[in-house]
Amino acid sequence: MWLTFLCAVCLLPGSLALPLPKEAGGMNEEQWKQAQDYLKRFYPYDSKSKDMNSLEVKLKMMQKFFGLPVTGILNSRIIIIMRRPRCGIPDVPENPQGPKWTSSVVTYRIASYTRDLPRFQVDQIVAKAFQMWGKVIPLNFRKVERGIADIILRFAVGVHGDPYPFDGPGNTLAHAFFPGPGLGGDAHFDDDETWTDGRGRGINFLYTATHELGHSLGLPHSSNPKSVMYPTYMNENSEDFQLSWDDIRSIQKLYGNIYYFK
Ligand SMILES: [Zn+2]
Ligand SMILES: [Zn+2]
Known part of the structure; x- marks a missing residue:
């Protein structure tokens, strides 16, 4: 019975993908992958949360930054923002009070x-x-x-x-x-x-x-x-x-x- 099931899976390429987490909010795999890359890149730091690698935490940081409802779930409004051309620097800096030039x-x-x-x-x-x-x-x-x-x-x-x-x-x-x-x-x-x-x-x-x-x-x-x-x-x-x-x-x-x- 188990073997039969495995073979059925083998015959259907693409059906092996793991189900997407709830943070993906029903978006497709490609959108979720792009969103993860974006969040890791532009929300790499979080001083308040212990769970710095959680995508849900990063998604919430991004929603807060852009003044959207903080749900921790991906939706089309966030995807639209993620597709805009932008600056390559993260939105949340490592040190809120950064360095400055000291000479005039x-x-x-x-x-x-x-x-x-x-x-x-x-x-x-x-x-x-x-x-x-x-x-x-x-x-x-x-x-x-x-x-x-x-x-x-x-x-x-x-x-x-x-x-x-x-x-x-x-x-x-x-x-x-x-x-x-x-x-x-x-x-x-x-x-x-x-x-x-x-x-x-x-x-x-x-x-x-x-x-x-x-x-x-x-x-x-x-x-x-x-x-x-x-x-x-x-x-x-x-x-x-x-x-x-x-x-x-x-x-x-x-x-x-x-x-x-x-
Ligand atoms: Zn910038
Ligand atoms: Zn450069």
């Missing part, structure tokens, strides 16, 4: 460029992104052409010398490292995206650079959709935008208010 002048260098925009325009946009932050905090940014710099920006594809390979068009757009030596402060942009100056189809480089430089200065992600530090790309198709009050408050909490220092 921070240097940067653009080590490689994209072919999507003229070089001078990349320089202009990066300078503008720094100024978004620089005009509200007592830090000055100075571009250097070669050698060592605090923040090194570059465009790269696929595996590019750090543990976080890029993934082709869509999904992860860029990532950056919190302030520190070596890779610390550096910002990398996936050159498999189409970068724009805010016009036409593609990813707005000013918006993305401002977001990544927020990390380079020490900011984590914000769950306020108006914040430039919101983790998913909001298809900000404009040549100009402003920091939200949330962004200004967060960066001034780290570095102080410019009016008191200058």
Whole structure:
């Protein structure tokens, strides 16, 4: 009887899959697999829970972050968010109060460029992104052409010398490292995206650079959709935008208010 049952299973490839856990919420296997990868990648830390590897805990963290009902069960609203292009940095940082730069002048260098925009325009946009932050905090940014710099920006594809390979068009757009030596402060942009100056189809480089430089200065992600530090790309198709009050408050909490220092 038992043997007959086994053979029946063998004849039906694909039917051997284990039933999905309740957290999968009736989604299919493919969706559940993608959701697990996403949760492990963007919700790797949890200081409050002892069960850091539980997918249910991670799913609840994500639902809380995005202001959804905290059920611990996957649903289509979460899957829609998971499919948006986004920043590669986790939404919950390892240390809520991250490091910051301690000198008043921070240097940067653009080590490689994209072919999507003229070089001078990349320089202009990066300078503008720094100024978004620089005009509200007592830090000055100075571009250097070669050698060592605090923040090194570059465009790269696929595996590019750090543990976080890029993934082709869509999904992860860029990532950056919190302030520190070596890779610390550096910002990398996936050159498999189409970068724009805010016009036409593609990813707005000013918006993305401002977001990544927020990390380079020490900011984590914000769950306020108006914040430039919101983790998913909001298809900000404009040549100009402003920091939200949330962004200004967060960066001034780290570095102080410019009016008191200058
Ligand atoms: Zn980010
Ligand atoms: Zn990188």
